[in-house]
Amino acid sequence: MAQGHQASGIVAGRLSEDEIASNFSDLHSAYAPHEAAVAADRCYFCYDAPCVTACPTDIDIPLFIRQIQVGQPEGAAQTILSQNILGGMCARVCPTETLCEEACVREAAEGKPVEIGRLQRYATDTLMARGTHPFTRADATGKRVAVVGAGPAGLSCAHRLAMLGHDVSLFETKGKPGGLNEFGIAAYKSTDDFAAREVDWLLKIGGITVETGKALGSGLSLDALKADYDAVFLSIGLAGVNALRAAGEDLSGVRDAVDFIEDLRQSDDLGSLPVGRNVVVIGGGMTAVDAAVQASLLGAQNVTIAYRRGRDAMPASPFEQDLAAAKGVKLMFNVMPVAILGDGAVTGIELEYTNVEDGRVKGTGETVTLVADQVFKAIGQTLDGAPDGVALEGGKIAVSGPGRTSVADVWAGGDCASGGEDLTVTAVAEGRDAAMDIHAKLTSC
C-alpha cells in the first residue's frame, strides 16, 4: 500500500514527525535583537505617518519603532498594547501587506516596507516574556459588564473595561477563550500555543471572570444579561457557514474548512490528523488559504484552491496567494463547483468555468473535473444566534458609532457587527472603542 503523499483517501501519518514539525514552525521567525535594531533603523519616523492611518487600532508605529531602535522594546510594547491589547497576535496574523506595510513610504519608495509586523512582534514578545502585565486597573467603579464571546473583540473590550475599573463577565461558548485566535488562523502563524498564552497574560489585568460553555440561547439570554449587568457587549463572531448548494455536498469527505482548521489548531499531534491525497478547497479568502496550505503541510499530494472569480478579486492578499503557491497549493481562478462526485465518499469535483460580467459570476458551460478525496468549503461564515430584538444590517448586527446596537445598553463588535473588515485587528479596535463608549455611558451620571 502506498505511503506518504501517495496514500489514497483521507489518512493520517503522511509525513514524518520531523517534517510536520518543520512544516508547522513559525512562518516568520522572531527577530534577534540586532536584526530588530537594523530593521527599526529603516523607519523614517514620518510626519502623520501613513502606516498609523492604515492601522485599524491606530498604533503609534513610528514611536514604537523608535523605542525599539533606542533599545527599549518593552517601552515599544507599551506603546503598542495601549492601543491594541492583542498586539502580539496582530503582529503574527495581521495582513500587514494590505495595512501598515502597504502604506509604508518605503514600500512606495523601494518596494520594501519597514517590517512593522515583525518589529511589533519583537516588542510584544520581549515584554510578554517578562511574564508581567503592563497595565493596572483604575479604582473600582462598581459597574458590571457582560461580554458575550471571548474572541479578539470580546477580549479587547473586556480588558479595556477591566482596566477602567469595571468588573467583567466574559462568556464563551467553546471550552476555552480566544475565538478565532485559538480556533481559526493557520497554525504556523500562532505557534507554541501563543493564543492561549496571550489570553492568560491579558487576563492578568484582573477583574475579568471567564465562563466557558455559555452562549446566547444556551445558558444565556440577552434579557437576563441586561437585567443583571449595567451593559452588554456582543462579540459572538460568525458561527454559521455558508452552504455550497451543489450536488454531493453531503458526501463523506466534504467538510467546512473552519472545522478542519479548528481540529488542526486543537490537535496536539498533527501527524495523527487525517488529510486527503487530493484536496480541493472551495473559496478565495484567508480561510481557504489557511485550509489549503495546512492540508499541503500535512502531506496532501495535490491541493487546489478553486475560486470563482479572477485573481484580482481574490480576498486573500497577494502575499497569501504567494504563500499558498510556495507551499505547493495550486490556485485555480474563474471556476465554480457544479457537483461533488462520488458514491458515499468523494472521488472528484466538477467545476464550471466562469466569466464575471457586471460584477456577477456566470458559468460558461465548459466544465472540468478534478480528482478529489477531500473537499473543504471556505465560502464564508454567517451570523448565527443573534438575539431577537437586535436589529440586523446586511446579515450582521447593525451598529452605529462605537458599536452601539439598536438596543439600549447593548453594544456589539467584531465579525458579528456591521462595518469594518473581518480581521483580528479590526475586532480589537471595535472592542476597545465600544469599551470606551460603555465606560463613558456608565460614568456619565
Next chain:
Amino acid sequence: MADLTTDFLGIKSPNPFWLASAPPTDKEYNVRRAYEAGWGGVVWKTLGSEGPPVVNVNGPRYGAIYGADRRLLGLNNIELITDRPLQTNLEEITRVKKDYPDRALIVSLMVPCDEESWKAILPLVEETGADGIELNFGCPHGMAERGMGSAVGQVPEYIQMVTQWCKQYYSKPVIVKLTPNISDIRNPARAAFAGNADAVSLINTINSIISVDLDQMAPQPTLDGKGTHGGYCGPAVKPIALNMVAEIARDPETTGKPISAIGGVTTWRDAAEFMVMGAGNVQVCTAAMTYGFRVVEEMKAGLSQWMDEKGYTSTADFIGQAVPNVTDWKYLNLNYVSKAKIDQDACIKCGRCYAACEDTSHQAIWMKEDRVFEVNDAECVACNLCVEVCPVENCISMEAVTPGEVDPRTGKVVQGDYANWTTHPNNPSAVQAAE
C-alpha cells in the same frame, strides 16, 4: 588608471594613503603587512625616550559610537605611545625601511619638552633610514598629564621651540602633528612653520568622553569601575578636521605650506575632499582599525577612478583646488537667492521635510491633500534643512532665483550683482562707499 604617486616633502609614495601613527603601526609585523596590502606610507607609532617604556592599561582601551547597523562612526581610545623598548622599534624600522624603499616611512616621536631629550633620540632615528619624523604634539590623554602630547601642542611657543631643535638635530623632513584641542588651529600651525617645520599634520584626536555606562555610572571605556577622557577619531570627526585643514590652507601666513590631513578618512572621497582642501596626502587609522588593511584598495581605486573621470593625471592637479572657495561668512553673497523645490515624482511622502520646516524652521512647506508637500516660496529662506532631512537623495533641490525676478519672501527684486555683509546697510561697521 590615474597615477596616484605623491611627492610630499620630497618623500615619494605610490599613493597618498598613509597609515597614521597609531596601534596599526606599532610594530614590524603590522607595517610589513600594511605595505603588502598597498598602503603608500606609514607613520610608525610614537616612540618615546630611551629607558623603561611607558605602560599601557590592559584595557578596555576603546569606546565607540555607532550609526545604523552598528556602523562605527566614532572611536575613542586611551592608549599611550608605544610600550615597547626604543631599541626594538628602531631595529624594526631599519629593517622595514630597507625592505620597502619605495614606501614612505615616518617615525612619530614624543619625548619630554627639553632639548637634551630631543638631541638624544633624533640621531638614533636618523640612523634607521626612515624618511622623516612626525612630532606628536597631539595626544590629549595620558601623556598630556606628563607634559607631553597635546600639552605641548597647546602652547605655540613650545611647538616652535621643539620644532627648531628637531630641525637642528635631524636632517630629514619634520612634520608637526597638531592637536585640535585648541581654540584657533592657525596659531600652532604658524608656530610650527615659524620653527621651520616642513609640514603640519592634523588632526590628532579630540578630547572626549564617548559614552557613559549607566549601570556602573562611569565613563566608557570603563576599567575597573573608572574611566578617563580619551582621544576621539573616526568618520564623525572629519568635518572638524576639514575645517582645521582649510583654516591653515587659507591662512595668509601658512597658505601653500604642506599639510598631511588626518581625521576620519574612510573612503576615497574623504581623501579627495581633504586634498582639494589643501592636503598633500592623508593619513588613515580608524578605517583600517574597523575594516582591516585591505580597505586601502577601495580608496586607491576610487581616487583613481575619480581622477580619470575628472581628467586629473596627477594628485598635484587637484591638491588645494577648493581652497580659494573657502571664505569668511562676511564675504558670502547676500544677493544670492534660492528656493527649495520638491520633485513630486521622487517624493515618497514621508513628510520629514514638513515636520522639520514646520516645527523647527520657517513654516515654508505646505502639506496638501494626499500628502503632497510643496514649498511656499513666500516663506522659504533656502536654509536647506529639508534637503538634509529628506531620505531621498536629490528629491529636494535648491533652485536659484534669476536676478530680475521678485523674491516673494521679501517682495524685492533679486539683484544680479554681488553684495556682502561688509557693505550691508544693517552692518554698523559697514565700509562706506566712497562719496
